Amino acid sequence: MSTLWMGNLEPYMDEKFIIRGFATMGETVLNVRIIRHKMTGQKPTRLCRLKRTPSLAVDKRFLISSHTYQS
Numbered sequence: 001m002s003t004l005w006m007g008n009l010e011p012y013m014d015e016k017f018i019i020r021g022f023a024t025m026g027e028t029v030l031n032v033r034i035i036r037h038k039m040t041g042q043k044p045t046r047l048c049r050l051k052r053t054p055s056l057a058v059d060k061r062f063l064i065s066s067h068t069y070q071s
Helices: 015-024 056-068
Strands: 002-006 029-034 048-052
Touching: 015 029, 015 048
Parallel strands: none
Antiparallel strands: 002 048, 029 048
């Protein structure tokens, strides 16, 4: 299992939206936790943490992308 932090979330982005987005890319997300303000319950931080199963596809895409942009 690996943990990924995401920032700059828009107000319409909820847990289901994030899970569907990763599923579209073939990723399995185990848990999404949107960080909310403790007192109001709102999302001023615009952050979330998600736990996903490790995927060779993501690692392979990163390596290809990283290799492509090297000078």
